[in-house]
Amino acid sequence: GAVVSQHPSRVICKSGTSVKIECRSLDFQATTMFWYRQFPKQSLMLMATSNEGSKATYEQGVEKDKFLINHASLTLSTLTVTSAHPEDSSFYICSARDERTAHYNEQFFGPGTRLTVL
Amino acid sequence: SQQGEEDPQALSIQEGENATMNCSYKTSINNLQWYRQNSGRGLVHLILIRSNEREKHSGRLRVTLDTSKKSSSLLITASRAADTASYFCARLETSGSRLTFGEGTQLTVNP
Numbered sequence: 001g002a003v004v005s006q007h008p009s010r011v012i013c014k015s016g017t018s019v020k021i022e023c024r025s026l027d028f029q030a031t032t033m034f035w036y037r038q039f040p041k042q043s044l045m046l047m048a049t050s051n052e053g054s055k056a057t058y059e060q061g062v063e064k065d066k067f068l069i070n071h072a073s074l075t076l077s078t079l080t081v082t083s084a085h086p087e088d089s090s091f092y093i094c095s096a097r098d099e100r101t102a103h104y105n106e107q108f109f110g111p112g113t114r115l116t117v118l
Numbered sequence: 119s120q121q122g123e124e125d126p127q128a129l130s131i132q133e134g135e136n137a138t139m140n141c142s143y144k145t146s147i148n149n150l151q152w153y154r155q156n157s158g159r160g161l162v163h164l165i166l167i168r169s170n171e172r173e174k175h176s177g178r179l180r181v182t183l184d185t186s187k188k189s190s191s192l193l194i195t196a197s198r199a200a201d202t203a204s205y206f207c208a209r210l211e212t213s214g215s216r217l218t219f220g221e222g223t224q225l226t227v228n229p
Contacts, residue, residue: 006160035215043160043206044219093160107142107217109161 003027004096006110013084014118020080021113023094029074030096032077034107035067049118050077091115124207124220132228137194139223141207142187144218150190152181156203164192164205165219169212183227 005024013019023033031052036044048069049057056069068080077096081088091114095107123142131137141150149168153161166183167174167190168199174181180193204224208217 001124041224043221046216046218049216095161097156105123106163106166108163109153112158114158 004110025096033077
């Protein structure tokens, strides 16, 4: 149980285009999902917390108009990188918190999406 | 660092040896979690240890937590080449609801 999927796993796009990444919890409901970004050989940096039915909470320094987050259902959150530029190239990882163990904040991570902006 | 520190940054050992990774932090925590990440892949949850626990085991993994020293360690016994990966600690602070990740330890187990 507690499987999280991400789609696509890898995407290459041209500078200026927008890219949508999906994060799904497959066998549990997730009121809260998290989006992280990871640059090569670095740790995960939290970008935003996605809350079902409400606006996402963004970390300091993350542009909410550039990284659009939609959490329309208890099993799906999407991250759209708008007007992507080469510096947005990174590994984007989502996680979902199982509400049954929410008090521990145990998160289940997706396999990640490798974004390359040319 | 705000993220907390992990050491060593890189560790290279032979198969069969034990590997110890350490994690330090500065704030009060609710729990601390260890994750594994293979190169270019997502994270796999290994162990969660609560602030009122001192030690936890899972197979070849042993995690300790010393809240007085604000540190945790992950021990992998009888390592295997397949254990080669990056290992991250992540803490849930009592003041918040988000996980903060350490900088990670790159473990290489040589066959």
